[in-house]
Amino acid sequence: MNSRRDFLQKLTASLIILNLPGQVSAYAATSGLNTQTYDGPPLRVAIMGLGSYGSRVAEAMQACKKAKIVGVISGTPSKISTWQSKYNIPAKNCYNYENFDDIKNNPDIDAVYVITPNALHRDQVIRVAKAGKHVICEKPMGLNAKECEEMIDACKKANVKLLVGYRMHFEPNTVEIINQRSRGEFGRILSFEGGTGFPIGDPTQWRLNKALAGGGSLMDVGIYAVNGARYMVGQEPVWVTAQETKTNPAKFKEGVDETIQFQLGFPNGAIASCVTSYNISLDRFVLNGDKGFAELRPAFGYGPIKARTNKGELSFPHVMHQTTQMDEMAGIILGNNKPVFPVDGEEGLKDLKVIDAIYLAVKTGKKVPLSL
């Protein structure tokens, strides 16, 4: 029983009907966020890792106008054949983890979306880059900042683009709040509160395996609060403190965090108070300025994000996040578009620098200075 999947499905069950091509243009028409259009050919994507999130991305991509699944990379032949028939993928675009370097000889694939366990990202992204393909890497980009730097270097060297799967950066309510904050509508930013958590199920899943996940809830969902603090406040944190609490050490073994509270300080004195947990249901961001506030609640689930400010509720229609993300990423990769908040490797690196500092603060019990 995978309660993570249950959690995600509960959030989206009633929304799949909205995941139609027509809704994408509705989003573009009503949000006013997409001032950049991309009119070139679609981004031809191979998905690496055909697990539950890879499947979600693939389903959402059926509604994309500018991105298309054309290939797969998997270690499981039966999954490959299922995907081949489901998404009409030719055999020549199917790879396994041994031979995917050959993708360099495949002119029909533009980019690879790496959706594998965290610990595999670094090597796989570097191999994709060496194969000359653009890379989208699911978050967290790597296990730590050092890995991210190596990935960035490899992609620069190979002259390919590297994006991180930050779907919230394309979610219209979120983007609208970022824009309002940028325009100063909340005044001077004073504080952020972020809660990200859910009671995780199956104790045997890779997310609870330190060797594959590199950590626990912080790596999986806490990163949304780290990232959210940065895009909501609009500054980079300069210090971190953090406290870990573990109530079930049998399930959450050494190195796999169950619950972490962390606090960030920003250059103007703004503060962030965050909780991430594999035990507590939490899904809320709040931004407080001296002239107003914004609340996203839910803030990071797959279902409709709900936003309100001191002026009232926002009402953007829900679109599957991954649909918008992949259409927008096509424009970024092939059209050189710029998102409202970056989604590149440098962005992934910054989050991992904060995460490194959070784990260090937990370990030492001390305030850790940061310089992003």
Place this chain on the structure above:
Amino acid sequence: MNSRRDFLQKLTASLIILNLPGQVSAYAATSGLNTQTYDGPPLRVAIMGLGSYGSRVAEAMQACKKAKIVGVISGTPSKISTWQSKYNIPAKNCYNYENFDDIKNNPDIDAVYVITPNALHRDQVIRVAKAGKHVICEKPMGLNAKECEEMIDACKKANVKLLVGYRMHFEPNTVEIINQRSRGEFGRILSFEGGTGFPIGDPTQWRLNKALAGGGSLMDVGIYAVNGARYMVGQEPVWVTAQETKTNPAKFKEGVDETIQFQLGFPNGAIASCVTSYNISLDRFVLNGDKGFAELRPAFGYGPIKARTNKGELSFPHVMHQTTQMDEMAGIILGNNKPVFPVDGEEGLKDLKVIDAIYLAVKTGKKVPLSL
């Protein structure tokens, strides 16, 4: 310009009309919280300290059925005469700070409500106790745990009751949430979030004077989050961490905290994440259990407290908190009633033990163990 008063008045301006005797019984009838009735004579109260909060208490007491203002203690003769005519107080029940020990010879006063700057509480409460009168002391009970212990000892010795002005302990939404949590309706308690803050005005007020206030926002409003964490979670914290942020050291001088984030850990592994501030508008408590949640928002302002749980919104009619508080305290003092959550000196002491630990954690940067 006192923006604290503005803040409080904004919260209550439209509600004073509700502050009628009839509403008190409406509260009792609909809340189902007051199973204990008190039918004896009213509690005859002298108010010590005729500042803005003393005035608020006095106005609210006009709607009390079981408590009555009969006396005043003040250092300002003009205030005394105003109160005398407003509340029909005889000259023989008026005292100043030099002669109020004589209250021991006044059979027409049962109790003194001490509503003076924090630093004066200890000596004034001890003097009232020595005069043989029951004492209600406004929060924070003292400047630190040591003072509270001395006050408790003095009241025990004098055989008088000592209560602390915890108005939220009688607020029907709050009490209903406490009762629901006690009945296990939220399951195992996992976390609490508490935000208490407002942008404070006049920099010359006593609340921003270390010698009179003993601190800053933590002493004034952070105590609501400390207290709230304890009554919402229903356990006593076993550790504290805390971080202070100061953006305006000219206004918030040495020893006067502007903003403090603090975290508490509880015996069952539940955690609290709190922010208190004299700079940020914050007024919200959230309790998360493994079977449900409760939210109070606003949670501590004078205006109507709004509560909702996973089952929906609560709808108790608003009654001025101080009206209910004083009627209930009459029953506690004269009728030996027990409130749902204690309001005695031991209760005040526990909050100051947590506050002492928060200030120590700020100073040392370390996790401070607690044993209440």
